[in-house]
Amino acid sequence: MKSLPLHKRYPIEPNGMELALGGMASALALASPGKGLNLYEHPTRYLALSASILFGYYAILAFADVYCFKLPGSRARHLGIGARVGKVLTTAIATALAAAAIAAVFVLFGAPAASKLGETAMAAVNVALLAVTPVVLTLKADASAWRRALLSTEPKSLPEKWAAGIFWCTMLAAWSAALFIPMDWDRPWQRWPIPIVGGAYLGNLVGLVFVLIRCFVLPLSRARSDAPGLVIPDPGLDPNYHGPVTRSMAKKDE
Numbered sequence: 374m375k376s377l378p379l380h381k382r383y384p385i386e387p388n389g390m391e392l393a394l395g396g397m398a399s400a401l402a403l404a405s406p407g408k409g410l411n412l413y414e415h416p417t418r419y420l421a422l423s424a425s426i427l428f429g430y431y432a433i434l435a436f437a438d439v440y441c442f443k444l445p446g447s448r449a450r451h452l453g454i455g456a457r458v459g460k461v462l463t464t465a466i467a468t469a470l471a472a473a474a475i476a477a478v479f480v481l482f483g484a485p486a487a488s489k490l491g492e493t494a495m496a497a498v499n500v501a502l503l504a505v506t507p508v509v510l511t512l513k514a515d516a517s518a519w520r521r522a523l524l525s526t527e528p529k530s531l532p533e534k535w536a537a538g539i540f541w542c543t544m545l546a547a548w549s550a551a552l553f554i555p556m557d558w559d560r561p562w563q564r565w566p567i568p569i570v571g572g573a574y575l576g577n578l579v580g581l582v583f584v585l586i587r588c589f590v591l592p593l594s595r596a597r598s599d600a601p602g603l604v605i606p607d608p609g610l611d612p613n614y615h616g617p618v619t620r621s622m623a624k625k626d627e
Contacts, residue, residue, distance in 0.1 A: 413561050420495035420570060427502045428468065435460040435510060464509055471505035472498045479566075482551075489565060496566035503577040504543035508536040531588050538584035539577065546576020 412419045436457045452460075476497035480486045484493050511532045512518040522533035523540055550572025553563055562568065 412567065413564065416564075416567065417491035417495050420492070420499055420566075423570075424495060424498045424502055427499070428465070428506075431464060431468075431502065431506050431510065432461045435464045464506060467509045468498075468501050468506050472501035475500050479569075485565060492566050496570050499570050500543070500547055500573045503573045504540050504547075507539045511536045531592075535584045535588050538587060539580040542580030542583060543573050543576040546579065547573040550575075 438452055438457065438460065472494075476494055479493055479497060486493060508519070508522065512522060518530075518533055518536075521527050521529055522537040529537065547569050550568040553568045554565060556563065562571070
C-alpha cells in the first residue's frame with residue numbers, strides 16, 4: 374500500500390465535529406432569556422427557535438455535504454443543486470419521523486399531550502435534532518450501519534462510533550434528567566419539558582467531547598506514535614474504514 378505524508382495519514386480535519394461544536398454553541402446561546410423570549414414563560418416559542426437554529430445549521434451541512442469524516446485526500450463529489458436540496462429534504466423528513474416517535478414515547482410515559490401539546494412537540498423536535506439528525510447525516514440510509522452503531526456490540530467503524538456516542542449520550546442524559554420532574558422541589562426548571570431538553574443539550578455536548586476523544590484524539594495519538602511504520606488505504610466512502618494501520622498489522626492480515 375502507498376505510504377502518505379504524516380498530515381494525510383489520518384483524518385485530522387474533522388469538519389463535522391468542529392461545525393457541530395459551533396452549532397451547539399449557537400443553539401445554546403440563542404437569545405438568552407429576556408423580556409420577549411423566556412424559556413419559563415414561553416417554552417414553546419423558545420424551543421421552536423432553538424429547533425429552527427439547530428435545523429438550519431444541519432441543513433447547511435447537508436447542502437454543503439461537509440458533515441463529518443470528509444477525509445483529507447478523499448475523492449471530491451460534485452453534487453448538483455437538486456441532489457443537495459434532496460439531502461436537506463431527506464434530513465428534514467427523517468428528523469420529523471424521529472420527532473414523532475419520540476413524542477409518542479413521551480406521551481406513553483405520561484407527558485401532557487393535550488394541555489401542553491406545543492411544549493411536548495417542540496421538546497421531541499429538539500431531542501430528535503440533537504440525537505437522531507447527526508446519525509442520519511453520518512450513516513445515511515445504511516440500515517446495517519445503524520444496527521451496528523445503536524443496537525450492537527460488534528466492532529464499529531469511526532462514523533458508527535461517532536453516531537453511537539452522540540445518540541446514546543443525548544438520549545441517556547435526557548432520560549436521566551426526566552427524573553427531576555416528579556420531585557417536590559417546586560423549582561421553575563422542573564416544569565415540563567425543561568429538564569428533558571436541558572438534559573438532551575447537556576448530553577449532546579458530553580457526547581461531542583466523548584466522540585472527539587474516542588474517534589479523533591486517541592486514534593490520531595496512536596497514529597503519530599506509530600508514524601514511522603504507518604500506511605493508510607484510500608478510505609473514500611468506505612464505511613468499514615477503522616483508521617490507520619501499521620505495516621506490521623498489514624502483514625499480519627496477509
